[in-house]
Amino acid sequence: MIKDSKWNWPLGWINRVLELGNLSVPVLHNDVADKVIWKNNNGNEVDxxxxxVWKDTRECGSKVRWSKVVWFSQCVPSHAFILWLAMRDRMQTQDRMAKWCPATDFSCMSCDKQSDSMDHLFFRCEYSNYIWEEMKEYIEDKTIPNSWKDVKDWIIRKKSNNSAASVIQRLIVAACVYMIWKERNTRLFSKTQMPKEKVRDKIIEVVKIRFIRLRFKDGDEYNKVKKKWNIV
Known part of the structure; x- marks a missing residue:
């Protein structure tokens, strides 16, 4: 990059980053090894x-209340990503697509009674409602609501920590959202469908397998969860 004590930037770089032409040329010492330095947002030179670089150049937003509901060390990454979209209301549901294609007649791929939406899919639709009601038994809280807004409020209010109960609750919510969304897309694009009982069983299976691989502090709460999930 330096030739005859002058910068020798590639022409494409100069055209894209005009500031390169204003940088002072450092004094090079042949007896000192080259070292890559980064000047951070505070103006300090660091290794x-x-x-x-990612931390200094990324756009930082305010921390959301549900961050630990979605992203935690015990999560299933693919489930967490879909749950992240759901928590931000960014899933391409039919009510959103209807705004682009108002002449199209949309209907839920599971019940065929109305167009799907976040609130319908999670968990007002009779198909997803069955799955959610079944999984409430494993959360051991039948008072959990069935509308997506209220489900979000419920899980946000719950403690998000490393206890067995907290982890299993978040794993279940993420797995339900992921599996229901996956089934919806499978019906839409592949024209195949799975009975709601089988989706429920797959959720139970994937959550149980994930939980078995985790380590928790032994105690009454952990033993209660193991008993509920028939984990030896």
């Missing part, structure tokens, strides 16, 4: 790392 270069991809992590530091």
């Amino acid at each position: 270069f790392s991809v992590g530091r």
Whole structure:
């Protein structure tokens, strides 16, 4: 990059980043090894790392209340991503698509009674409602509401920590959202369908397998969860 004590930037770089032409040329010492340095947002020169560059250049928003509901060390990444979309109301449900295609007659792929929406899919539709009611037994709280807004409020109010009960609750919510959304898309694009009982069983299976692989502090709460899920 430096030739005859002058910058020798590629022409494409100069055209894209005009500030390169204003940088002072450092004095090079042949007896000193080259070192990559990054100047952070505070103006301090630090050792270069991809992590530091990402942290300084990314757009930072305010922390949301549900961050630990979605992202925690014991989560299933694919489930967490779909739940993240759901928590942000960014899933391409039919009520959103209807705004782009108002002449199209949309109907829920599971019940065929109305167009799907966040509130319908999670968990007003008779198909997803059956699954959610069944999984409430494993959360051991039958008072949990069935509308998506109220479900979000409920899970946000719950403690998000590393206890067995907290982890299993968040795993169940994420698995329900993921599996129901996956089944909806399978019906839409592949024209195949799975009975609601089988989707329920798959949710139980994936949550149980994930839970078995985790480690928790032994105690009454952990033993209660193991008994509920028939984990030896």
